[in-house]
Amino acid sequence: MTSSPQKQGSEALRSLVNALDELHRAAGRPSARTVSALITEDDSQPTTVSHEGVRTTLKGLRVPRWETVRSIASVLALQCSPPRDPSTEVARLLSLWRTIREGESGALKSGRELTLSEGWGGENGEWTPEQVAGIMINPHSAIRIDPSLTLPHEPLLTEEEWVQVNVRMIETNGAEFFLRALLRTLKGDYVGAESGAPYGYRDPDYEAVEAYEAFQYGCEQILRRLRAEPNLLQRSIAAMRTDETMDREDRAEMLRHESDPALMREVMTVTPETWHEVSEEAHHMVFGYLIKEGRTVGRPGLPPGQRFLLTWRIPEPIEG
Known part of the structure; x- marks a missing residue:
């Protein structure tokens, strides 16, 4: 009421x-x-x-x-x-x-205002009318989209509910707003897109694939830097030792790995030329030494450099 x-x-x-x-x-x-x-x-x-x-x-x-x-x-x-x-x-x-x-x-913004604005708002943590409308307009909320277009998920609404909600939205706010918001959503700028996963669900298989892709991208960047900075590994290890912000569990896990002499021998002698000859455990160790944090900042489909953000323990040298 x-x-x-x-x-x-x-x-x-x-x-x-x-x-x-x-x-x-x-x-x-x-x-x-x-x-x-x-x-x-x-x-x-x-x-x-x-x-x-x-x-x-x-x-x-x-x-x-x-x-x-x-x-x-x-x-x-x-x-x-x-x-x-x-x-x-x-x-x-x-x-x-x-x-x-x-x-x-x-x-609610007009259709023209929505077109001229960026994103859906809500940066301050408070939901905006545009965000609520964006969720209701997104067909992903109501149907299982064909697997060729997205990943499996549980709809939030029935198809009938989605139709009725959006009929009311069109009656209240006009067809232009609805159509512009729908087009923005279908182009990938949907509510929740900034989290890096399709809106409406978190899929374990998707997250595993995403983590693997982020790790692979990080390894590629590690090899690039090791070729240009031969002493980068030693400098990064020293930086990690003095990093007071490092998570206690991460540090404890790193110490457990360092107690394995064979693994540490691989890590300390690895070069870009021998990278593919050492174990995956060694890759993860080097990753942890060189990269403080890796996170997803872009939606699926973007190039890795735009999708993943790496925070290095030793910042990259400024060119020029």
Whole structure:
């Protein structure tokens, strides 16, 4: 059961006031007269705002004009320490202000705004209306997509639920938003894509393949560096010994491996030329010595250099 338009409006106004209060607090709570003066001094602002207008807006005594909210947010953002990006703060408040005027649909970007923006939002850990819409629009949520296009997964919705949800979305937000969001999803920019796995599930077999591909990429980069830096292994081992951030279990496992004389003989004598002659255990040891962390940062299908990020114990030398 949805709430009445009046209740939705009051809740949206309260959300806007809370967001402005957070911004005002982060700026050191300058007085209404100070904020008004800052707006007047800034020729880029769409309007001037009296100190009384600033006060009533921050207190939520009435629904302000958008130009008023935009001007106040812009100058407050620059007063924060460190300064915030005014355009980011203004965009955040715009959806709240539109919700007051338009109801729930006002919180959602238009199809054109979605096209011009990057990603789905939510970088601050809070779900955005676009993220929720993106999940509902994604057919992956409702059907088992053909194996040639994706990996097996359990749908979140039935097909009928998916159809009904998106019929309502089109009725509420228009066909343009739905179609643009669907196209973005099908092109690979879906909610959750940044995690590196297809949205909606984690597949053990997929994760094993991903880990193997990351390891292989790391080994290729290790060989590249060993050819150019013959003493890299020794320097990396020394760096690892002094790394106070190293996980205790990882260090304990490394010490267990180091107690094997035969394995350590392979590790300490390996060269790019003999790399394929030593054991896989030796490869893993060298990997652990040289690479502090390897993680997935890109979606499947990207080149390894864009998909995996390696953090070296000894940073790569700067060319030139």
